[in-house]
Amino acid sequence: MATMDSKASTNEVTVEDRLRALYDLQKVVSEIDKIRTLRGELPLEVQDLEDEIEGLDTRLTNLEAEIKKLNDDILSKKNEIKEAGLLIKKYEAQQSNVRNNREYDSLTKEIEFQTLEIELCEKRIREFTAEMKSKSEVMETSKKQIEERRGDLSAKKAELDEIVSETQTEEDRMKDKIKEIEARIDDRLLTAFKRIRKNARNGLAVVTVARDACGGCFNKIPPQRQLDIQLRKKIIVCEYCGRVLVDDQL
Numbered sequence: 001m002a003t004m005d006s007k008a009s010t011n012e013v014t015v016e017d018r019l020r021a022l023y024d025l026q027k028v029v030s031e032i033d034k035i036r037t038l039r040g041e042l043p044l045e046v047q048d049l050e051d052e053i054e055g056l057d058t059r060l061t062n063l064e065a066e067i068k069k070l071n072d073d074i075l076s077k078k079n080e081i082k083e084a085g086l087l088i089k090k091y092e093a094q095q096s097n098v099r100n101n102r103e104y105d106s107l108t109k110e111i112e113f114q115t116l117e118i119e120l121c122e123k124r125i126r127e128f129t130a131e132m133k134s135k136s137e138v139m140e141t142s143k144k145q146i147e148e149r150r151g152d153l154s155a156k157k158a159e160l161d162e163i164v165s166e167t168q169t170e171e172d173r174m175k176d177k178i179k180e181i182e183a184r185i186d187d188r189l190l191t192a193f194k195r196i197r198k199n200a201r202n203g204l205a206v207v208t209v210a211r212d213a214c215g216g217c218f219n220k221i222p223p224q225r226q227l228d229i230q231l232r233k234k235i236i237v238c239e240y241c242g243r244v245l246v247d248d249q250l
Contacts, residue, residue: 013184016232016250021184022193023246026206028177033203035167035174042160049153056146063139070132077121077128084114084121189235196242207238208248217241 091107091114098104182190197205200216207215209226219240221229229236230247237244 022206025181032174046156053149060142070128074128077125081118081121084117087114206244214238216243
């Protein structure tokens, strides 16, 4: 027979006392589960929206920095164009005072080089401008997304706050009750309760026998074991699901 032994305290707590404490604890934690079910996925939805907004804010900050750099690059290229234009004028003026063809050809090459530099700068400016336009469009889209998400977040938070305000007092009261009950249960048994509850899909670690079956997994319980459960002399667990079994009269 599957049993869960626990060490007796100095106050000679009976097995029935332990079973009653476990069952009381189960009832209270189940009530808290119901409250949290009422809140549903709202806490997770709020967290997801906060994370998404943080990500969009980061993207916006990066885009602003990238656009600023592109704007600085455009200004730099415009200055280079201006400097090249001044050099061309200088070289053209010098061509009027050359002493031979070699000097004239050399100045002509300098003028051609500066002209190519201007064309290259103008090409880069067009590229930077197109990239700035693209990033600005993404930035505007991100701003709209942030505004929408903040609206969603505000609504979800208000909904969550309303539910929490309605249930928080009751939950706090139940948490205090849990502490009181846990004080009646020895550490080893309490650890076992929490382990079973964690592994149970519906959070039930303690269940009653109903219609000759385990109230957790609904497998049939033999008559002799049902009798042992009713006697409350041992802590008996379901051999199929591991939940603690109590009789419905407890």
